[in-house]
Amino acid sequence: MPTPIDRAMQSRNLFLGFAGIVTAVSLWSIWGGQDMFPKPEDPKGEPENWTEDEMKRWLNARNLMAGSSATKEDLLARVKANMRAPRT
Template sequence: MKSKSLVLAFGGMIAAAAAWAIWGSDVFPPERDPTGDPETWTRGEMRRWLAARNLVPQDGSTREELLARVLANMRIPRT
């Protein structure tokens, strides 16, 4: 009886560790920021870039409006 309890406890710890490894980490990691020229980004990439910076875009924004907003909020490269 005692060994059965130990086996069940050990199995429970293994199951808990496996569950944490699966659900505790990023199963689907977030997409990376788009790179390159914003003029070539898709509408979804511009929306993701703005949302990552808490500049939540409106649902009805056109591609041109999003592009203007991205360009206005990009950092100036240091020389």
């Protein structure tokens, strides 16, 4: 005579319920949780001290397209021209 545990182990509903929970947790961790690839923060400090990569990243984050042939001086001029004045 089968015990209640034997009947539960052979139940499709139990298996489908467990599979649904695992699927839901997996989907939440992939799409609903945190950003898997968080955006890098803006560089801090004065733009004169930023590297070329930091200036390009800052410009590209604002859709100002840095350009691959721009010199460091060109990038610095574009960054300074597009920086907002500090609020006082």
